[in-house]
Amino acid sequence: MAITGRRVGETLLKVENITMRFGGVKALTDISLEVKQHEILAIIGPNGAGKSSMLNVINGVYHPQEGKITYKGEVRSKMQAHQAAAQGIARTFQNIALFKGMSVLDNIMTGRNLKMKTNFLQQAFYWGAALREELEHRAKVEEIIDFLRIESIRKTPVGRLPYGLQKRVELGRALAAEPELLLLDEPMAGMNVEEKEDMCRFILDVNDEFGTTIVLIEHDMGVVMDISDRVVVLDYGRKIGDGTPSEVRGNEEVIKAYLGTSH
Amino acid sequence: MFYRECGQFKSGYAADQAIFPILQDKIAMGVLLAVAFIVVPLVATEYWLGSILIPFLILSLAAIGLNILTGYAGQLSLGSAAFMAVGAFAAYNFALRLPMLPLVVDFILAGVVAAAVGILFGLPSLRIKGFYLAVATLAAQFFITWGLTRFGWFSNNSASGVITAPRIMMFGYELTSASSRYLLTLSIVAVFALLAKNMVRSQIGRAWMAIRDMDIAAEVIGIKMLQTKLLAFAVSSFYCGVAGALWAFLYLGTVDAQAFDLNRSFEILFMIIIGGVGSILGSFLGAAFIVLLPIFLNVVAGLFGSSLHADTASHFEVMIFGALIIFFLIVEPHGLARLWQITKEKLRLWPFPH
Numbered sequence: 001m002a003i004t005g006r007r008v009g010e011t012l013l014k015v016e017n018i019t020m021r022f023g024g025v026k027a028l029t030d031i032s033l034e035v036k037q038h039e040i041l042a043i044i045g046p047n048g049a050g051k052s053s054m055l056n057v058i059n060g061v062y063h064p065q066e067g068k069i070t071y072k073g074e075v076r077s078k079m080q081a082h083q084a085a086a087q088g089i090a091r092t093f094q095n096i097a098l099f100k101g102m103s104v105l106d107n108i109m110t111g112r113n114l115k116m117k118t119n120f121l122q123q124a125f126y127w128g129a130a131l132r133e134e135l136e137h138r139a140k141v142e143e144i145i146d147f148l149r150i151e152s153i154r155k156t157p158v159g160r161l162p163y164g165l166q167k168r169v170e171l172g173r174a175l176a177a178e179p180e181l182l183l184l185d186e187p188m189a190g191m192n193v194e195e196k197e198d199m200c201r202f203i204l205d206v207n208d209e210f211g212t213t214i215v216l217i218e219h220d221m222g223v224v225m226d227i228s229d230r231v232v233v234l235d236y237g238r239k240i241g242d243g244t245p246s247e248v249r250g251n252e253e254v255i256k257a258y259l260g261t262s263h
Numbered sequence: 264m265f266y267r268e269c270g271q272f273k274s275g276y277a278a279d280q281a282i283f284p285i286l287q288d289k290i291a292m293g294v295l296l297a298v299a300f301i302v303v304p305l306v307a308t309e310y311w312l313g314s315i316l317i318p319f320l321i322l323s324l325a326a327i328g329l330n331i332l333t334g335y336a337g338q339l340s341l342g343s344a345a346f347m348a349v350g351a352f353a354a355y356n357f358a359l360r361l362p363m364l365p366l367v368v369d370f371i372l373a374g375v376v377a378a379a380v381g382i383l384f385g386l387p388s389l390r391i392k393g394f395y396l397a398v399a400t401l402a403a404q405f406f407i408t409w410g411l412t413r414f415g416w417f418s419n420n421s422a423s424g425v426i427t428a429p430r431i432m433m434f435g436y437e438l439t440s441a442s443s444r445y446l447l448t449l450s451i452v453a454v455f456a457l458l459a460k461n462m463v464r465s466q467i468g469r470a471w472m473a474i475r476d477m478d479i480a481a482e483v484i485g486i487k488m489l490q491t492k493l494l495a496f497a498v499s500s501f502y503c504g505v506a507g508a509l510w511a512f513l514y515l516g517t518v519d520a521q522a523f524d525l526n527r528s529f530e531i532l533f534m535i536i537i538g539g540v541g542s543i544l545g546s547f548l549g550a551a552f553i554v555l556l557p558i559f560l561n562v563v564a565g566l567f568g569s570s571l572h573a574d575t576a577s578h579f580e581v582m583i584f585g586a587l588i589i590f591f592l593i594v595e596p597h598g599l600a601r602l603w604q605i606t607k608e609k610l611r612l613w614p615f616p617h
């Protein structure tokens with residue numbers, strides 16, 4: 001059980017009264033939530049509850065019709081995904097979204113693109129600053145590769161890797177950006193028990209060592225109870241619970257909507 | 264000699280990031296360049312230099328251009344030849360109107376003009392993808408070649424629209440012999456191929472491949488769609504533009520929009536499909552294949568005692584291209600370059616299985 005309250009800091013992200021519609025479908029209805037610095041927040045809920053949509057709203061992939069988002073004290077309106085990235089928000093996807101034709105190394109290197117400052121002309125000459133930059137970032141990426149224990153596959157095209165490793169590489173690509181806020185959409189889906197344990201370890205280590213704030217979506221209640229400081233429960237696009245894992249576990253409405261139906 | 268990397272330990276990331284991390288590859292490349300620059304001009308006939316090697320090199324350059332756009336950045340284009348035409352006419356006009364500029368500067372400026380036109384026609388790519396984008400580039404193909412013939416200014420009001428390219432001066436000497444034109448072409452193509460290889464193994468290349476493979480993920484990690492796509496159009500068109508200028512000045516000796524019709528665009532597309540989509544080496548292999556196949560067919564026909572009738576030969580060509588393109592699209596989308604790589608991987612392990 002994670003120890004709550006000790007390292008958790010100020011509010012990093014504040015989401016207020018978000019409503020997100022797709023045509024007639026309301027994916028999110030009047031949702032408000034807060035994410036505190038350094039915490040691990042889990043978002044849970046049945047299929048179609050709007051969890052992924054929530055992450056998409058946070059990092060600018062979706063633009064909600066109503067509501068307000070404040071990140072690091074700054075209110076933002078229509079933010080593009082790449083701007084969210086520039087502000088220090090990174091994520092992984094529910095359905096792996098790696099660059100299939102590229103090697104593990106190149107995928108993770110691509111995650112550092114915002115930190116690279118040389119332009120394409122300098123890169124064309126592969127000389128001086130461009131070369132230095134490439135090598136510096138390669139060294140950083142190697143640290144991530146070591147951390148995730150994927151040294152032996154660094155040159156492998158990601159399309160050839162088994163599912164569990166692909167998820168790990170995708171985490172690596174997100175980490176390469178050295179994000180302040182890391183959004184993980186079902187990082188353990190489809191994994192066996194050992195792979196899940198590894199992934200939990202990585203998430204806790206990232207949170208611990210780099211102080212990264214993490215919002216993750218997860219269906220496995222065991223995992224959620226183990227690693228999260230706080231849990232937000234969505235159901236049919238509405239928020240029906242918000243609190244520590246034990247509080248949420250005791251919440252009547254949550255039990256009825258979610259825990260009651262086994263997943 | 265074995266093709267093996269045993270015993271070659273990389274002492275740092277710099278060594279691992281080199282273009283040819285394996286010693287044997289480095290040596291092979293050195294030998295290849297020495298042959299191309301020294302041996303070939305000494306032994307090749309006028310015909311081989313002027314009618315086979317020069318067009319092969321120039322088409323390789325155009326194929327690199329298309330490969331950057333289609334193979335790396337994933338934006339299908341059927342307008343490569345139109346950007347070659349822009350380059351050819353731009354170089355002609357620079358040579359005509361600013362005669363004090365050195366020839367190589369004309370070529371580079373021609374590339375820059377083609378890049379600007381490329382950006383313009385790349386704008387639709389921000390909204391449309393795949394098939395629809397291909398149709399938009401097809402429009403560019405027709406519009407540009409039409410514009411270049413329609414407006415007399417581009418061809419200095421020549422009656423036929425076909426103009427003789429200016430004399431080719433380098434350092435005060437006129438390049439007339441096939442071997443001197445070959446050497447100039449080879450130098451330019453070698454330098455630009457190296458620059459292209461460097462780009463695709465740097466951040467910009469990774470950004471191109473990222474938008475090709477998964478555009479949402481690319482955006483989420485901070486890659487700007489607009490800039491990255493338009494840069495791919497610009498760089499690609501630059502390469503095609505320079506290739507077009509070389510084609511007019513160093514190969515044909517005339518500047519003619521007809522030399523850059525839709526067939527040429529398809530020819531370049533076939534080169535990258537056969538040679539390898541997303542591979543600089545593949546651009547050369549594909550160009551070599553398409554330039555050499557007709558000659559090869561003639562030789563084969565010669566072996567059977569008859570010289571092939573020109574019509575029959577070109578029918579054969581079309582059939583073989585068609586079959587090969589279908590083969591590569593289905594079986595090996597990464598083309599000859601990938602087959603070459605597989606061979607090398609096998610060699611690395613040979614004679615031990617696995």
Ligand SMILES: Nc1ncnc2c1ncn2[C@@H]1O[C@H](COP(=O)(O)OP(=O)(O)OP(=O)(O)O)[C@@H](O)[C@H]1O
Binds near residue numbers: 025027045
């Ligand atoms: N791009 C979209 N276009 C149309 N509808 C969408 C889109 N994205 C999400 N929705 C709809 O919004 C609702 C919530 O979807 P969302 O993917 O956020 O759920 P989820 O909680 O992540 O579910 P799961 O556990 O299955 O991943 C669903 O009804 C879905 O069909």
Ligand SMILES: [Mg+2]
Binds near residue numbers: 051052053094
């Ligand atoms: Mg989801």
